[in-house]
Amino acid sequence: MGVHAIGVIGVPDTPRFVAPRQRKAIFQRLTQEHPLLKRVWVVADPSDQQLASAFMGKGQPSVVQLHGEESPKRCAELRLLYPRIKWWKALRLREEADLNGIDAYADSVDALLLDAWSPNQLGGTGHRLDPAWFERLETRICSGLPWWLAGGISAEWVPTLLQQVSPFGLDASSRLEHSPGVKDLRHVEALIEAVRVNSGNQG
Numbered sequence: 095m096g097v098h099a100i101g102v103i104g105v106p107d108t109p110r111f112v113a114p115r116q117r118k119a120i121f122q123r124l125t126q127e128h129p130l131l132k133r134v135w136v137v138a139d140p141s142d143q144q145l146a147s148a149f150m151g152k153g154q155p156s157v158v159q160l161h162g163e164e165s166p167k168r169c170a171e172l173r174l175l176y177p178r179i180k181w182w183k184a185l186r187l188r189e190e191a192d193l194n195g196i197d198a199y200a201d202s203v204d205a206l207l208l209d210a211w212s213p214n215q216l217g218g219t220g221h222r223l224d225p226a227w228f229e230r231l232e233t234r235i236c237s238g239l240p241w242w243l244a245g246g247i248s249a250e251w252v253p254t255l256l257q258q259v260s261p262f263g264l265d266a267s268s269r270l271e272h273s274p275g276v277k278d279l280r281h282v283e284a285l286i287e288a289v290r291v292n293s294g295n296q297g
Contacts, residue, residue, distance in 0.1 A: 097286065098263060099132035100124060101159065104140070104148075110267075118153030125153070134182070138162030149176060159184055159207060169202040180204040182242070190227050200239055207265055210245040222246035228259040249284035256292045264289065 102117045103110040112120070121133045135148060135155035139162035148155060158176075160169060161184040173181045183199050184207040185192070199206060208231070210221035222245045223231075243255075244265035252264075266285055 097131065099134050099157065101134035101136050101265070101267075102155075104135050104137040104144075105161065114147070118151070120153070121155060122153035132157050132180070134159050136161055136184075139164060145172070145176070149179070156180060157182055157204075160203075166198050166202040169199060173202065173204070182207055184209055184244070186210065187223060187227070190224070190230070193227060193230055196231075204240070205262065206239060206241040207244055208241060208261075209265075222251075225255075225258055231259065247285065249281065249288040252285065252288035253292050256289075260293075 100120075102112045102120055104114075104117065105111060117135065121135075124131055124133050133155045134157040136159045137144070138160070140148075140158075140160075145158075148158075157180040158172075159182040160172075164172075164183065169181055169183055173179075181203045182205045183203045185196065185199075186209050187193065196206065196208075208223065210223050223243070240262035242263045242265045243259065243261040244267070247255075247264045247266035264285075266282075
C-alpha cells in the first residue's frame with residue numbers, strides 16, 4: 095500500500111491505547127507477514143521496566159517513538175542501551191520559537207516527528223502546524239536527521255503540503271478514522287494515492 099510504518103499507541107488512558115498483549119500480537123503478525131514494515135511503539139516517558147518488557151519475547155517493536163518529556167540525554171541513554179531499536183522523538187511545537195530546540199536532539203535519536211501542540215492530548219488531535227513555519231523548519235533541521243510530519247495529515251492537504259515542505263515521511267492518524275483507533279480504509283487509500291501522485295519520496 096505504500097506504507098512504511100505502522101504505529102501502536104502505548105500511552106494508557108488515551109483513546110487509541112493498545113494493551114501490551116494485543117500490541118505484541120499485532121507486531122508479531124507484522125513481523126511474519128510484512129518484515130520490512132517499521133513496527134512503531136508510541137509511548138510517553140516509559141519506565142525502564144516497561145521498555146524491558148516490550149523487548150522480551152515475540153512481537154517486539156522495531157521503533158520506539160517517544161512522545162513525552164524525554165530529554166536529549168534520556169534519548170541518548172536509551173539509544174545506547176538498545177542499539178538495535180530505532181528511537182524517534184516526537185516534538186510538539188506550540189509556537190515558532192519552539193523550532194529553536196529541534197537541533198538539541200540531533201545526536202540523540204534516529205529521527206524526529208514534528209507535531210502541533212495541544213493542551214488536551216499528546217497526539218492524534220488533527221491540529222496542524224502553521225504552514226508559515228515550514229521554511230524555517232527545514233533550515234533548522236540542518237543535521238540531515240530524518241523527520242516525519244504529523245498533525246492533520248489528509249489526502250486533501252497533501253498536494254499543498256508537499257509543495258511547501260519535504261519531510262522524510264508523513265504520520266497520519268485522526269483524519270483517517272471513523273472513530274479513535276478505527277481507520278477508514280478509503281481515507282487511508284486516498285492519502286497513499288495523494289502522496290504517490292505528489293511525491294516519489296514521502297510515504
